[in-house]
Amino acid sequence: xxxxxxxxxxxxxxxxxxxxxxxxxxxxxxxxxxxxxxxxxxxxxxxxxxxxxxxxxxxxxxxxxxxxxxxxxxxxxxxxxxxxxxxxxxxxxxxxxxxxxxxxxxxxxxxxxxxxxxxxxxxxxxxxxxxxxxxxxxxxxxxxxxxxxxxxxxxxxxxxxxxxxxxxxxxxxxxxxxxxxxxxxxxxxxxxxxxxxxxxxxxxxxxxxxxxxxxxxxxxxxxxxxxxxxxxxxxxxxxxxxxxxxxxxxxxxxxxxx
Numbered sequence: 001x002x003x004x005x006x007x008x009x010x011x012x013x014x015x016x017x018x019x020x021x022x023x024x025x026x027x028x029x030x031x032x033x034x035x036x037x038x039x040x041x042x043x044x045x046x047x048x049x050x051x052x053x054x055x056x057x058x059x060x061x062x063x064x065x066x067x068x069x070x071x072x073x074x075x076x077x078x079x080x081x082x083x084x085x086x087x088x089x090x091x092x093x094x095x096x097x098x099x100x101x102x103x104x105x106x107x108x109x110x111x112x113x114x115x116x117x118x119x120x121x122x123x124x125x126x127x128x129x130x131x132x133x134x135x136x137x138x139x140x141x142x143x144x145x146x147x148x149x150x151x152x153x154x155x156x157x158x159x160x161x162x163x164x165x166x167x168x169x170x171x172x173x174x175x176x177x178x179x180x181x182x183x184x185x186x187x188x189x190x191x192x193x194x195x196x197x198x199x200x201x202x203x204x205x206x207x208x209x210x211x212x213x214x215x216x217x218x219x220x221x222x223x224x225x226x227x228x229x230x231x232x233x234x235x236x237x238x239x240x241x242x243x244x245x246x247x248x249x250x251x252x253x254x255x256x257x258x
Contacts, residue, residue, distance in 0.1 A: 041089075052243055074117045077140040098165050099152070172220075186209040199249050203243075211235075
C-alpha cells in the first residue's frame with residue numbers, strides 16, 4: 001500500500017505538468033467565459049496567498065533570529081512580498097484593472113528576485129549572518145512592503161503611470177522574466193534537495209515550480225477571470241499551499257542548513 005506521504009508527493013509532482021498542460025490548452029483553444037465577481041479575487045488572495053505568506057514570513061523570522069542563516073531572510077522576504085503583492089493586486093482590481101495588473105507584475109519580479117537570491121545561497125551552502133539580525137530582518141520585511149506600497153501609491157495618484165495591461169507585449173515580456181526567476185529558483189532548491197534529501201526542500205521546490213506555472217497562466221491570459229487565468233490561479237494557490245506543507249513538515253523555515 002502506498003503511504004500517504006508518497007501519495008502526496010506523487011500528486012504534487014504530477015500537478016506541475018498537469019496544470020501547465022491545462023493552461024496551454026485553455027490558451028490555444030481560447031476558451032470563452034469570464035468569472036470575476038467583485039472582491040472575489042481579493043478574498044481568494046487573502047485566504048490562500050497572503051495568509052500563507054504571513055505564516056511563512058513569521059516562521060522565517062523566528063528561524064533567522066535563532067540561526068542567523070542568511071538565505072532564510074531572503075526567502076522569507078520573497079514569500080511575504082508575493083503574498084502582500086497579490087493582496088494589493090486583488091484590492092486594486094476592484095477599482096482599476098491596469099493598476100492591479102501593474103502591482104502584480106512588480107510584486108512577482110521583486111519576489112522572484114528575492115527567491116532566486118535565497119535559493120542560490122541554499123544551493124551553494126547557507127552562510128550565517130553575525131551582525132544585528134533584528135535590524136536586517138526589519139529592513140528586509142519593511143523594505144519590501146514599503147516598495148510595494150509606494151508603487152501602489154504612485155499608480156493610484158498618477159505620479160507614475162501604471163505601465164502594464166494584460167496581453168500587451170511589455171506585460172508578457174516582464175512577466176516572462178518573473179517566470180524564469182521562479183523556475184530557476186525551483187531548480188536550485190531541487191538541486192539542494194537532491195544533495196540533502198530534505199523533505200522540506202522537496203515541497204519548497206514544488207511550491208516554487210507551481211508559482212512559476214501560475215505566473216505563466218497569468219502571462220498568456222487574455223483577461224482577468226478567463227479560463228487561462230483561473231488555471232494559473234489554481235497553480236498559484238496550490239503553490240502557496242505547498243509552502244504551508246513545507247512548514248508543516250519542518251515546523252520552522254522550509255530550508256535546512258545545507
